[in-house]
Amino acid sequence: xxxxxxxxxxxxxxxxxxxxxNIEEVIRGLKHSELDLKLYxxxxxxxxxxxxxxxxxxxxxVKHPVNLGGGAAIRTAFTLALLNGIDYVVTxxxxxxxxxxxxxxxxxxxxxxxxxxxxSRFLREQELSMPFYRRIGIRFFSWLMSRxxxxxxxxxxxxxxxxxxxxxxxxxxxxxxxxYYGLEVLMRMRQNGAKIAExxxxxxxxxxxxxxxxxxxxxxNLLRTLVGNGx
Amino acid sequence: MIRGIQILGxxxxxxxxxxxxxxxxxxxxxxxxxxxxxxxxxxVAILFAFPELTTLALPILxxxxxxxxxxxxxxxxxxxxxxxxxxxxxxxxxxxxxxxQKIAIHDYFKKARGNPDEKDEDx
Numbered sequence: 326x327x328x329x330x331x332x333x334x335x336x337x338x339x340x341x342x343x344x345x346x347n348i349e350e351v352i353r354g355l356k357h358s359e360l361d362l363k364l365y366x367x368x369x370x371x372x373x374x375x376x377x378x379x380x381x382x383x384x385x386x387v388k389h390p391v392n393l394g395g396g397a398a399i400r401t402a403f404t405l406a407l408l409n410g411i412d413y414v415v416t417x418x419x420x421x422x423x424x425x426x427x428x429x430x431x432x433x434x435x436x437x438x439x440x441x442x443x444x445s446r447f448l449r450e451q452e453l454s455m456p457f458y459r460r461i462g463i464r465f466f467s468w469l470m471s472r473x474x475x476x477x478x479x480x481x482x483x484x485x486x487x488x489x490x491x492x493x494x495x496x497x498x499x500x501x502x503x504x505y506y507g508l509e510v511l512m513r514m515r516q517n518g519a520k521i522a523e524x525x526x527x528x529x530x531x532x533x534x535x536x537x538x539x540x541x542x543x544x545x546n547l548l549r550t551l552v553g554n555g556x
Numbered sequence: 557m558i559r560g561i562q563i564l565g566x567x568x569x570x571x572x573x574x575x576x577x578x579x580x581x582x583x584x585x586x587x588x589x590x591x592x593x594x595x596x597x598x599x600v601a602i603l604f605a606f607p608e609l610t611t612l613a614l615p616i617l618x619x620x621x622x623x624x625x626x627x628x629x630x631x632x633x634x635x636x637x638x639x640x641x642x643x644x645x646x647x648x649x650x651x652x653x654x655x656x657q658k659i660a661i662h663d664y665f666k667k668a669r670g671n672p673d674e675k676d677e678d679x
Contacts, residue, residue, distance in 0.1 A: 404657065
């Protein structure tokens, strides 16, 4: 992939729920980027100080009055981006699992004309900071999803992504999932002819706190997405 | 002779009819919904009171005995109701999500009005 010089602001959305222990670190890390970043935290009804901490450190905070789930948070991000006429957005988890240094690669892929760029933890040899069953599960679901969207995807659960808003404008009214939105957005974008690319990212364990993701719920969601989003 | 289960069934049916009427009086149910629920609970009460009525349906359903028929039909109705409840819950969840998102975006633009760097929402 050729190197591209990016001299305009990149809009980064960080969905977060009760991430007061990680959010400052995530924002600080992103601020070290050489890119001109505009940071937004979509606080999904946190009951802790996530919003206050994010706002204090300079991010724009959009707060859900109650907790809905990551999917709803990402829809809020998309709506906001469309209202503000943003060309494309990058999403980064608020739990510190995404290395801000990888942002450059994701943005470069977008600048090269892709509609959806996914940061994949499985494209490079590395020690993965997740339980074995989860790794196998993600691999299996990714294989299943790849068949459904007829494009090779190695990491369907990664939320380190960039989305072209022109395609999101078409699919946003059809998005329904409040929790595991990644699969649904992927399927809907593909159905709209989106060009999808994956770039390798480093897998790092979350800062502190517990993951809110469960493999059983995820499997159920996958089946629901495959059944519900078919043509 | 009337069996204990029949009395229980009739009482439950009567209780549910009463609950439906209360919901209708409170304005929670419209006429259509009230009629639907009243018909269902009245059928339950009548079938418990006169179980021999189910024998009329046995040839149509190709079932052999009345109690089994009641059980199977009851299960089917329960599945339908469970699905209807799921649909309703999904619709409510969707509406709630839309509302919450609207509030969040409205608050964001309200705050941003003081900041000239932020574009205002078209209203």
